[in-house]
Structure formats: C-alpha cells, structure tokens
Amino acid sequence: xxxxxxxxxxxxxxKTTMHTLPPLPYDYxxxxxxxxxxxxxxxxxxxxxxxVDKLNEALSKHPELESNDVLExxxxxxxxxxxxxxxxxxxxxxxxNHSLFWQILSPxxxxxxxxxxxxxxxxxxxxxxxxxxALMQAAVGHFGSGWxxxxxxxxxxxxxxxxxxxxxxxMSGDRPIMGIDIWEHAYYLQYQNRRAEYVEAFWHVVxxxxxxxxxxx
Ligand code: MN
Numbered sequence: 005x006x007x008x009x010x011x012x013x014x015x016x017x018x019k020t021t022m023h024t025l026p027p028l029p030y031d032y033x034x035x036x037x038x039x040x041x042x043x044x045x046x047x048x049x050x051x052x053x054x055x056v057d058k059l060n061e062a063l064s065k066h067p068e069l070e071s072n073d074v075l076e077x078x079x080x081x082x083x084x085x086x087x088x089x090x091x092x093x094x095x096x097x098x099x100x101n102h103s104l105f106w107q108i109l110s111p112x113x114x115x116x117x118x119x120x121x122x123x124x125x126x127x128x129x130x131x132x133x134x135x136x137x138a139l140m141q142a143a144v145g146h147f148g149s150g151w152x153x154x155x156x157x158x159x160x161x162x163x164x165x166x167x168x169x170x171x172x173x174x175m176s177g178d179r180p181i182m183g184i185d186i187w188e189h190a191y192y193l194q195y196q197n198r199r200a201e202y203v204e205a206f207w208h209v210v211x212x213x214x215x216x217x218x219x220x221x
Contacts, residue, residue: 022060023074025053026103034111038205040194048106051189055098055170062091074100078174097170101151101183108182108218110211117212124219128162135164136207142166143184143203152203154182156219181218182210 028048033041063069066088069077077084077092078100084092122132129135135154143152146166155178157163162181167173173180184206191202 023056023063023099025049025056026106028106030109030111035109035209038113038208039109043189043191043193046193047185047190048102052099052102055095055102059091059095059099062088062095074103075174078172079177081175093172093175094170097172097175100172100174101170101180101185104180105183105185108211108214109209110214111209112211113208115210115212118216121212121216121219124162129164138164139182139184140200140203143186144200146186149187152184152186153178153180155180162219179218182215 025048028044031041032044032048035044059074066085069084069088072080074096077096081089081092081096117132125132125135129138139152139154142164143166146152146168148168150166150168150171152166153164153173155163155165155173157178163178166186184203186199186203191199195202195205
C-alpha cells in the first residue's frame with residue numbers, strides 16, 4: 005500500500021513541476037481590431053504551447069532541473085548541462101517571452117499611462133516620445149525573427165534593444181519589462197509584410213498597469 009501512495013505522489017509531483025501554458029488572461033477576440041483573433045489563437049494555443057512542450061521534452065532527461073522555473077533556467081543558462089542549453093534558450097526563452105507578452109497586453113485599449121511610468125521613462129530616455137521611437141526602431145529595424153525589449157539592467161537603468169530568435173534578456177542578467185514579438189507568426193495573417201503597422205497597433209493594447217508593476221518592482 006505504501007508503495008502505491010509513493011508512486012502516486014511521484015506522478016503528482018512530476019505533473020505539477022512540468023512547465024505549462026498559462027491561460028490567456030482575456031479572450032482571443034479581446035485585442036481586436038489591433039491584434040486579430042485568429043492570430044491570437046494560433047499564437048497562444050499553438051506557438052506558445054509548442055515552446056512549452058519542447059522545453060518539457062528536453063528537460064525530461066534532467067530530473068534534477070524539475071524544480072527550477074523557466075526564469076531561473078534562463079538566468080543560469082551557462083551553468084546548465086550542455087545538452088539542454090539550446091533547448092532552454094529557444095523553447096524556454098519562447099515560453100518566458102510569450103508568458104510576459106500576454107500579460108503586458110490589455111483588452112482595455114489606449115490605457116492611460118501613470119505619472120510613475122512617465123517619470124521613469126523620462127529619466128532614462130528623455131521623454132515618452134523618445135522612448136517610444138527607440139522601441140519602435142528596435143522592433144522595425146531588427147532583421148529577421150526576434151523581440152524588441154524594454155529591460156531594466158542590473159544597475160536599475162531602463163534600456164532598449166532587440167534579441168534574435170527567442171533569446172531572453174534574462175540570459176544577460178536584464179529584467180524584461182516590455183517585449184514586442186517581431187516573429188512573422190505574431191502579425192503576418194493581419195499585417196502581412198507590414199511590420200511597422202503591427203508595431204504601431206501594439207501601442208493601443210499595452211497594459212500600462214502591468215508595465216508599471218514591472219518597472220517599480
Ligand atoms: Mn510569438
């Protein structure tokens with residue numbers, strides 16, 4: 005009898021430590037007309053799910069890493085076993101980047117930006133417009149797939165840059181605040197090759213309350 009309980013507990017533990025797709029905090033239609041429902045559904049339920057599945061598959065060979073969340077894995081990527089580093093970088097990065105992306109978007113369009121956020125952006129970029137222009141340039145100017153980021157570095161300074169593929173700012177010790185997904189899967193159905201239009205639309209659906217939480221925290 006004790007044996008069966010132990011087996012059951014083990015299975016439960018394993019299941020709960022697997023990485024899972026976080027539910028989208030709004031409907032697939034909620035960001036229309038800026039982000040269309042079909043893109044949102046495919047992006048969340050297929051693309052993000054695949055990153056989660058492939059991360060779990062790669063980690064299944066390393067039960068010693070089961071208790072680490074994806075943020076810890078990325079922050080310590082250089083100390084991980086060599087055979088999982090690429091999977092953590094690509095699929096762990098994909099999982100973490102998309103988990104943040106869903107949270108910094110909001111169905112409440114054109115949210116007011118608080119004084120706290122404006123002051124933080126003014127301090128490091130001169131003005132909100134200079135910040136916005138820099139992040140848009142990083143997004144539109146990035147060659148190929150990747151992300152444009154607003155991050156907080158280890159000195160507490162806000163900075164903008166882009167990363168290729170699913171590379172996470174966490175791998176270089178920076179804390180991501182806002183990310184714009186510039187993979188074609190994020191916009192091609194609605195905007196085709198017009199990445200700049202998609203990036204322009206992004207600003208209407210930013211969850212500035214969440215951004216504030218991340219800047220202050
Ligand atoms: Mn994506």
